Amino acid sequence: MTDKQITGLTQAEVDQRIQNGQVNQAIDDQSKTATQIIRENVFTYFNLIFAILAVLLVFVGAWNDLTFLPVIVLNTIIGIVQELRAKKVLSKLNVMNATEIIAVRDGQEEKIPIEKLVQDDVILLQTGDQIPADARVISGELRVNEALLTGESDEITKTKDAELMSGSFVVSGKAYAVLEKVGKDSYISKLTIKAKAMGSVEQSEMVRSINRLVKWVGIIIIPVGIALFSQSFFLNNIGLKRSITSMEAALIGMIPEGLYLLTTIALALAAMRLARQEVMLHDMKSVETLARVNVLCVDKTGTITEPKMAVEKAVSSKNFTGDLSSIIADFAKNMPADNATMKAIQAYFKDGTQTADSILPFTSVNKYSGVIFGNQTTLIGAPEMVLRDQFAQYQTEFEKYAAEGYRVLIAANYPGILTEDNSALKENVQVLGYILLSNPIRKEAKSTFQYFNQQGVDIKVISGDNPVTVARVAKQAGINGADKYIDAQTIKDGEYEQAMQNYNVFGRVKPDQKRKFVVALQNQGNTVAMTGDGVNDILAMKKADCSIAMASGNSAAVQASQVVLLDSNFAK
Template sequence: MRKKKKQIEPKASDQTEQFDPILPKAQVSPGRGLSSEQAAQRMEYGYGNKPVEPPSKTERQIVFSNVFTFFNLIFVVLAACLVIVGSFKDMLFLLIAIANTLIGIIQQIRSKRTIDKLTLLASPHANVVRDGNVFTIATDQLVRDDVVIFAAGNQICADAVVMTGEVQVNEALITGESDAILKKPGDALLSGSFVVSGKCHAQLERVGAESYAAKLTLEAKSNIKTRQSKMMASLDKLIRVIGITLIPLGLIMFCKQFFFLHLGLEHSMVSTVAALIGMIPEGLYLLTSVALAVSVIRLAYNKTLVHEMSCIETLARVDVLCVDKTGTITEPEMKVNDLILLDPKAYSKEQVTQVLDAFYTHMDLDNDTAKAMKAYFSAPSNWQATKTVPFTSATKWSAVVFPQQGTFVVGAPEFILKDQYESIREQVEPHSAQGDRVLLLAAYQGELADGKLNGPITPIALVLISNKIREEAPETFRFFAEQDVQIKVISGDNPLTVSQVAQKAGIAGADRYIDATLLKTQEDIETAVEQYTVFGRVTPDQKRKFVEALKTAGHTVAMTGDGVNDVLALKDADCGIAMASGSDAACQAAQLVLLDSNFSSMPKIVMEGRRVINNIERAASLFLVKNIFSFLLSVISIFASFPYPVVPLQLSLISALTIGVPAFFLALEPNKSLVQGSFMGNVLRKACPGGLTNLFIILGVELFAFAYGYSTETLSTIACICISFVGLLVLFQVCKPFDWKRTLIWVAMTAGMVVCITVFGGFFSLIPLTFQEFLVLIVFLLLSYPTMRAVLWGFEKVEFAVHWSIKKWKSLRSRSFA
C-alpha cells in the first residue's frame, strides 16, 4: 500500500525546508547521487515530482462535464413537464439532447487520448545522477534529494540547490524579473525558472506540490479562471444570459396562457415548453466543443501538440508571425565556412586555430553555434582554463580565461568591440551581406565581471558560419504572403546577415531591416515594428517588447521559437509555437509544439485554426436564428393575446434539418478566410436577419389567424412550414459560396423537410389545410425572401451609419486634442 507523506507544520518564522524525519535529507555527492533503493523509497513515501494537476481532464471528468450541464437539467425538467400532461410525442428533443451528449463525450475522449499520447512523447526529461551514472528520465520520475544536471535550455523542474558549477537562470516566468541571475554553489534554484547558460549539478529539495512553481499554480487555480478563447468566453456569456432569462420567462408565459388565455393545462404546458426549447441553443456549445476536439486530433495527425485549446481560435486570427532565422528560415545545423585573420603577423592561422581548439575544449556546447565551432576546431588541447563565461543572448559573447595564454572572447563583433567596431566594419559587412554569420575572436585584458568587457580588446580573427536555407521555406513564406499574414524576422544575428537570408527565403519586405541596438525606447520599438520586417541583434527582453508592441498596435501575434532566448516572447505572444527539438523551457512556455520541428507545418496549422473557427461561426449563426426568433416572439406573446404558435415536436424537426445536421457537416468544411471581428458580433450579424424575418412572418401569420379565427392546429401548421422555409433560406445564405458538398447538404435538408411535412405531417402535429389556408401559406412563403432581403438591407444601412458615426467621432476627438 502507498504510504502517505507525513505532514509537518512549519514554524511561521522558519522559511527553510521541513524534511520528514522518517526520510531525512540525503547527504550525497554530486558525482554519485542517490542509490536506486533510495530513489524508490522516496517515490514510495510520496516524495516524487508529480505534477499538481494532470495534463488533461480524466475520462470520468469529461463524461461528468457533458452530462451534468445546465441545459441538460432544463431539458429533463421540461421533459418531466410533458410527462405530467401526457404529451410524450413532444419529447423528441430529449433524444436529440442525449445523442448530442454522447457525440460530445466520444469526441472529447478521443481528443484526450490523442493529447495524452503526444504529451507523453513531448514530456520534459532531465539528466539525473543515480548510483554514480547519469540517466535521462521524465521529470515526474524524479524524487526529492535527486542530483540533477541542469544546462542551458533546461527548465528547472523542482526547487533545488546548486552543488557544483554555475548557471545563469531567468526567473521571469515566475517572478516577472527578466534579467538573468547567476547561481553559484549553495544558491537556490526555483522551479519554473530556466537556465540561460552554464551547467551545474543541483540537489532537489522541494518536489511536486511542495515546489515553488506548483504552489503558484495552485494559488492561481483558486483565484484565476482558466484562460479562455474569445469564442468560448462569448458562448459562456450567452449561456449565462439565456439561463437567467429562461426560468422567469417560462413561468410568465405559462401563467399567461393558462390563467388569462384559458388554453388548458396541456396546451399551455406544451406551448411554454416549445418556447423555452426554441430559446436554448442546445447544440451550439456542444458543436463548438466537438469542433475544437476534432481540431486537436487533426493537429495531432500533423505532429502538433496543443497545450491550450484557446490557441486554436488565436491561430485563426493571426495576422503577424514572428520567426527566428536559425531553425525556422534555415536548418538548425551550422557549418564553419572560413577563418579570416585580422592581424596575420601577430596571430598566424596555426596560432588562431590552436586558440579556438583550446577555447571549445573547455566551453560547454549549449547552442548550435558552439557545436559548429567545436566540430571545426576539434583538436584536443592541453591548455588549462581557470574560468569560462558561457554565451548568452543578452551579451552575445562567451569567454575563457587561460592563465598562461591569456583571456579570449568569441561572439558578435559589435557587442565585443562596441565603439571600436568601426575599425573592422569594412571587413565584416561584406560577409554579412552574403548571409554569413560572422564571429569575432579577440584577446581581452581585464577582469570578466558582471558580463561586461571593460578592458582593452585586440581583434584577432573572423569566423564565418553559414546555415542552409530550408528547402520548403520559400513556399511556406509565399503561402503566408498570400494569406495576408505579415512575417517579422527577429534574430540575434547581424541585421544585414538576417536580411540577406530572409530575402533568399522569399520573405516580403526583407530588405527593410534595422539593428535593434538602435531602439532605445518603447516608442522606438512601436514605430519600428510597423516599418521594418527584419530585426537584428535583438536581446530576449527586446523580443518580448516587440511582441507586446505588435499586440498594442492591434495585431494578433504568433511567435515561433526553439531556444531559451525565445521563452519570454513565446509566453507573451497570442500564440506561442515551439519546436520540439529546441529547449525544454521553450516547449513548456508555448501553447503549440511542433513535434517534428518542421516549420513547413505552419500553413496547415494556421489553416486548421481558420477552418474550425470560421465554420463554428457559420454554424452558430444557424443556431441563433431560432433562439433570436423564439426569444422575441415569447416576449411579444406575453403582452399580446395569442399563443405560442408551434409545439416542441415541430421545433425538433426544424432544429434537426435547418440547424443541427447541416451545422455538423458545415463545421468540417475547409475555410481559409482570416477571422476578424468579435465572435459573437459576427454570429449575431449573420443570425439576426434570419431571426427577424421569422419574427415578422410569424407575427403576420398570427394576425391572419386571429382575424380569420383559425384554429391553433392550423396556426401551428402554417407557422411550422413558414419557419422551416425561412430556416432553409438562412441555410442557403450560410452555404454560400456553393460547392458540391454544400449543394448536397442544402438539397438533402430541403428534400428531408418536404418529405417530413408531406409524408409524416401527422406525426409532427401538422394538419391538412383548406384551400384558403393554403393560399395564406403561399403568400407568407413568397413574402419570406423579400422580407429577409429588406432586413439585410436595413442591417447594412445601420452598420454603415454606426461605422460612419464612430469614424466621425474619432476625427472630431483627434481635432479637439490637437
Template structure:
C-alpha cells in the first residue's frame, strides 16, 4: 500500500526527501510512493520519511463523486485514486517543525545576526583573541539544533501512536486508517467519543453530536439519516455511517482554522512572554547604544579605532542574554523528552510552565480515582412481587441488546445481562451526560428508561431515596430502570414513571490513587472531584482514595446561578451530577478566583472543560476527542503518572528562574556600566575575551547543570520579577565594584590592561558569591559544581592568560582588587537584604489586597 504525505508541510518534507521540489501550481501535487509498513517503521524510529523510493508527479484529476452504498463503501482502487489525486483529508497546516525549520530557527535569529556582525567588526581590527565569545554562540546553536532534533524523533514515536484514526468501509469491510488517509466519498463509521474529522452526511444510524468546539453552542444535537456532521464536532452517543462530503482544506473546521489564524495569535506562557519582551527591548536599544558608545570612546576618550571597537563589542555582548533563550528552549525540550519517556505526550510546550503553577487539580471519578472498567454488582427489583429478578434480567437483556456499546457502563451491563433478547426496539435514546438517562421503546410493552434515579423520578425520588442512598453511601453507582408512559422525545420525563429496579455498579479504586493524592496534598495542590455521578457515591469513593475534605459534597444541579456556583467552589470538594456545561463553568469559576487550574478527563463530557482549563490532561484510553483537545496525553492512561508530570513542570520552571538570574547579573552590570561610561566619559574596563571566561564558568555551564536538577517547589510570583530580584544584588554589586576599580585605577595611574584583569577577578568573585546564593542549600552536586567552576576559572585566568587577554598585576593593583573583593561581600549582603524586604512587603500587600 502506498502512502501519501499527510499534510502540506509533510508533503513538502517528503518531496524534499525524495529529491524533488514541490510545485507551486495549485492543482499539482507530489506523491511519493512508499510502502506503508516501511513508513510505519520509519516513523517509529523517529525519522521523517524513508528516502530513495520511487517518486511520481501526478496531476489532480477531476474525479466524479461516488455514491457508494453504506454497507460496501469505496473499493480499494477508488480510494487509492482519490488519495493520489488530492482528494484526501489533508490538514491545512502541520504544527510540527521540519528538520530545515529547526536549523533555520536556531541559526537565523536576530541576536545571532548581531553576534556575527560584532565578530566581523572584531576581525576587521585584527583583534582575533576577542572572538572567543563566538565559541559560546556556535555551541548554543549546535545544542539547540541537537536537542530539537532529539525531541522531534522522540515525539514522533508517540504522535504516531496518538494520531487520530478513522474507521471506513472499503470493499465491504471496516478498516482503521489514519484520519488523513480518508478520502472524499468514503463511508465512515462514527461512534461515541470520536471527533468528526471531515464534513459528512449521515446514511444510516443515529447519534447525538456536540458542536460546541466549532459553533460555541454546547447543546447536544440529534442527527439522523440525511443530517450533516460538521468536522471539529464530536459524537456524544450513538453510532452512524456517513459519507464524507468535504475533506481536508474544504472541510468546515479547516476553513475555520485558516480564518482564525489570520485574526488570532496564540497566547504564550507568562515566562515566554516576559523573555520575549526582554529580548525585544534589549534588541531595540543595543544598536543606538552601541553607536553612541563607539563615538564616545573614539571622540571623547581619544581611543584608537581598534580599542573602541573592542570596548563597544564587549559592552554589547554583556547586555545580550545570549544563552538565556537557549537555556529556556533546551530546558523545555529536555522536559518534553523526559515526559515522553514517561509515556506522556506534550501537545503544547507552554503547558509545562502552566503545570508548574497549578494549585487546583480537577479530576473525574471514573478512570481517574477508580479503574475505567465497571462491573454490575447486583440488580435489585423494587416491586419483586410484580416484577421479579427474572423479569429485570430479561428486560435488561433486551435493553442492552438494543443499545450500542458506546461507554463503559453499557459494556458492563452487556457483560452482566447476557440473556437472549426477545423484544424488538422501535426507538432508541442513547445515554446523554446532559439528561443523565437513556431509553428504549419496544414494539410490545412500551418505553423504558435507564439512568440517574433523581433525573427520572424527579419529585418521586424521595420514595426510594433511602434504598438508593444505601448503595450510594457504599461508593456504588446506582441506575434506575423504569417504565415510562411518555415518549422518548420528551426533554424530561413528564408522564407517569414506574420504578422497576435498581442496577448497582461498582468501580474498584486504583491502587496507586491514595499515594497520588497524598503527593498533591503535600505539594499544596487542592483536589476537586467533578463527576456526573451521584454526589454521595463520588464522596465515598473520594474519601476512600484519601482526598482531603471529600466529605464536603454537593449536587451540582442545585447550583442554578453564577453566584451559587462561585460560592460552592470555596466550600465543596466533590461536585456530583455535573453536566458538561457545568464542568466548563466550574473550571472558569476556579480561574476567575485566581487559581491555576489543571483538569484530567477521558470522556466526551469532559471536552468543554478540558478546553477551558489552564492545563488539560487526557487519558489515552479515553475518547479520541478528549485526547485531541488536551495539551497533555497520558499514553498509558495511568493517573499515577501525574505526580511526575507536575514535578517535571515545577522542576523546569523553578530551575529556569534560578539559572536565568545568572544571565541577568551580567546584563545588569554591563548595561549600568556602559551607561555610566557613556554619560561621564569613563573607559569600559573589560574585553570580550575576558567576559567569555566569566560567561563560560559562572553563567553557561552552571546554568545548564542547575536547570536539570530535581525541584518540586510550587512556583510563586511572576517570572521576570523573581529573576530580577535574584539577579539585582549581584548585578549592582558588580557595577559598584567595577566603578570603584575604574576610579582607583585612574587615581593610581594603573594601566587600562591591568584594569581589565582586575575587573575580571572582581566579577568572578561576585559571580561565585551569586552561584553560592542560588545553589543553597548545598548538596554534593552543587558543591562539586562550585569546585569545578573555581578550578576552571583559575586555570583560565592563570594558564590561558593570552587567550583571555589577561596581564600580570602590579602590587598596587593586587591590593586594590583584594580590598574591593572583600568589600563586595557586605555590599552584596546589603542588596540581598533590600530585595528580600521588598519581596516580603510585596507579598504582604498582595495578601491584604
C-alpha cells in the first residue's frame, strides 16, 4: 500500500489528460511508418533512371527490351516486404520489452508502461529506475546520477520538492514524485531517440560506401548516356529506336541497382533472424556495427556468470571473537533489499533483532553501505574501499577466498555516525569478518567465448569486483589472457590506453572508469561493444560503438542500448 496521503490521480483525471494529449508519449522519428518504407524503396535515384529508360523504350516501341523491369519491380517489392516484416517483428518485441514503472492511481500502486503515464501522475522511484519525465519529489529521498545530462558522475541527493530531470537514473533510495513535464515537453523524448537509434545521417560504413558508389555512377551515367546516343544517332546515322536501345543496353550494365536493395534486405533479414532469437535491435544498422566489433567489453556478473547471487558462508577475522552472523543479520534486517547482493545476504542471514537508528545506502562510488547503531556504523562493502590504509594489514586474510573465485565483502565497525552527506571514511575500522558470495558460471559461457576467440574478437572483462576473483572466473569461462589482470584503482589518467593493451581483466572499476576504458580502446582504432545490465554500465554503453543490454537489468540500461537480449542470454 502507498502512503495514506498519496492517492495519485483518479481514472477520470487520467482519461481527461489523455484527451488533452498530456501523455508521456515520445515522438520517435527513427521508427519508420509503412508509408515511409514504401516511399523510400520506390522513389530511389536508380529507380528513377530505370523509369526514364523504360519510358524511352516504350516511346520507341522497343517492348522486347523491357525485360529488366520485372527484376527491378521484384527487387523493390522484396525490399518493401522484408522491411515491413522486420518492422512487425521488432514492434512486437518492443511491446514485449516495454519499460514499466510503478504509478499511484486511485490510491493503489500499479505498474504502467512509461509511455502511458500522464501529467501529474504520482510515481514510485526506486534503485535502478530511469526517471521517465521531468518530476518533483513529494515524499522520500533519492540519490540520483545525472551524468547522462551533465556529464558529471557525482551522485546528488534529492529530498522533498527537489526537481528530477528525465533521463537521469536512481542510484539508491526510494521516493514518490509527481510528473510535471511529460512527452515532447520532457528531456527524455530527445534522449530516448538518441539512445535507441542512430540518426538518419549516421549511416553504417557499408551504406556510406554504397552511397559513394551511387553518387559517382549517378554523375557519370548521364554524360555517358548522352554521348552514346549522340554517337549512334548523329554520327553513325542509326535510327532513333536502335540508338536508344543500344544506349540503354550499355547503361543498364553500369548501374548496380540491386546492390543497395540487397543491402537493405540483408540488414532486414538479419534483424528478423535476431528477433526470432529473442534479440531486439533498436536500429537495423546495429547488425553491421555488431559484425565489425573487434573488442567486446563484458561484465562478470550476468554475462559470464548467472545473474543470481548466493552467500556461501561468513568467516570471522582473526582478531574478532564475537558472533559475526548475528551482527550481519542485524545489518540485513535494517537495510532495504534493493540490489542482488543485499537480497542474497538477507536470504542467508534471517534472524536479525536490533532496529537501527539510521542507515547509509549503498552507492556505486563508495562501494559500501552502513547501518548506524548508537555512536558507531556497521559497514559492509568492498574490502579496498572500507579498509583503505589498513588493506595490506588484512589482505592475507581474505585474498585466498578471492583466489578461489568468491566475491568477498568485508564487515566492519566504524567509530562514528556516517550520513549520505558525510559518508567519507576518515578513521580506521574494526574488522569483524568477511562474507563470501558466489555466482555460478553460465553453462554456455565457455563455448560462447571460444566462438569469439575464433572470430578474432578480443574480450575485456570489466567488473567492480576484486580483480583476483574476476580473473579466476574469467579463466573458468575460457577467456584468453585471463591471467593478465589489474586493480583499476591503480590506473592513473593518461595510462588507460597502455592498460588496455597490457591487461584483459579489470577489477574494482568505478562507473566513470568504464567509459574511459571504452574511449581508450576506440583511440587505438578498435570498434568496441559494451555489455551491461546496471546503472553503472550506462556511461560506457552510451560511448561504445555498439551497446548490448540484458533485459533482466534495469530499465535505464535497456533504454540506453542498441541491442537488447530479451532472455538475458549472452550466448544469443
